[in-house]
Amino acid sequence: MLTRALIVVLAILNLGVATWWLLRDEPARAPLPPHPTGVAELRWLPGGTDAAVAAQASAAAPTEALVEREAAPATAVAAAPAPAPAIPPASSKPAEPVAAIAKPALEPVAEKPAAPAATPRCLALGPFADRAAATAAQGRAGTLLSQVRLREQPAASGSARYRVLLPAAANRDDAQATVKRIVAAGLSDYYIISQGEETNAIALGQYRNREGAERRMAAVQAAGFQPRLVASGDAGQWWLEGQLAAAAEPAQAQQRSGAAQQRSLECTRLR
Template structure:
């Protein structure tokens, strides 16, 4: 009898434990729902995901507005802080004072004030005698051979630069010596020319400081120009 009673008691204990385990999730879920309705955080198992609780927390916390950068006092938001650099141009050179004055009047009409700048004439540093450039290197060499055959051996065929394919016939310190050489070569039937070296006439220019509202491109039709340092303007 004692053994049977012990077995019955153990059976009842196991049956009660099984019933508790079966009913436990619904009790926990009901308690969590009541706690959530009251505004308190619900119960959560150790291995339960946290995702379900996140919408409740997000709704309970107000979202702060994004900070905005306030503009600097006295500066409109659309304006740039960079400053426009001053542009200065030199117009010319002009063939004479009449052409310079006409360009100056055109600049004045465009809203640009210009000042005159004159470059003095420079005397020649010497003279040269040469034949103008020919069509090709072969033509220049052939002409040089013809001049040598005529008895003039002091010459040189230029290879590069603006004087390429021309024939140099000498450099001289005075105009008289250059003219004599020119006459000698011409006397043998060759079109030699005597020209000064470094001789430049006086030139007229216009210097102008452009207002910020005027671009250099808008003045291209007035006269050729180049940029200069504004510190050189008088």
């Protein structure tokens, strides 16, 4: 019984809704905005494919007209000369100075360290029998040695002997003639050597120290003769000392000077 009542109520409600729908007034449509000139109007047409084709055909005409109307102004605009750019009025404010571009400070170039000077080398050349021989060796060494000095190494035992001699004459008669000249000059202590390698040489004295021998030589030279000093026994030896040139070698200096030996020497001893 209840089910039937619900069905009847629903049927009455459906009937009422259908009657309201059929009898209601259509809502007023809002007015469309004014259509702009030259713009194609979009319209909805009922129908299928034929309606779409008809809509495209109707829209083509206004579009072509719009293109024709807009082409003329565009051409006119292109033909018209472009207006000259407006020159801005001169400003009364003074122009701001352009900031100077700061140049980066140049870094000082590091100087290359100077090459270290070569360590000086000094040496002693010898031994030589007398000062004259050492002096001659110095002349032969030439520029290979600098700061040269002659040094006598005294005999250790004290048995040295120094003789003052005149060169050997050609024969005995010449030697006796030289003796007469010596006597006339006021010199004494002389004799003619009669044998050995110094035959006919004239000895003018023998001394145990060099100083005495050199004093005798000075006196003989003052008389007009040219004696020589000869060392014997454990006589002292003469050495040639100096600083070696930078590009020279000790063996080269020894060979040129004619020395029998060469020894290393501290350069401070030359000062």
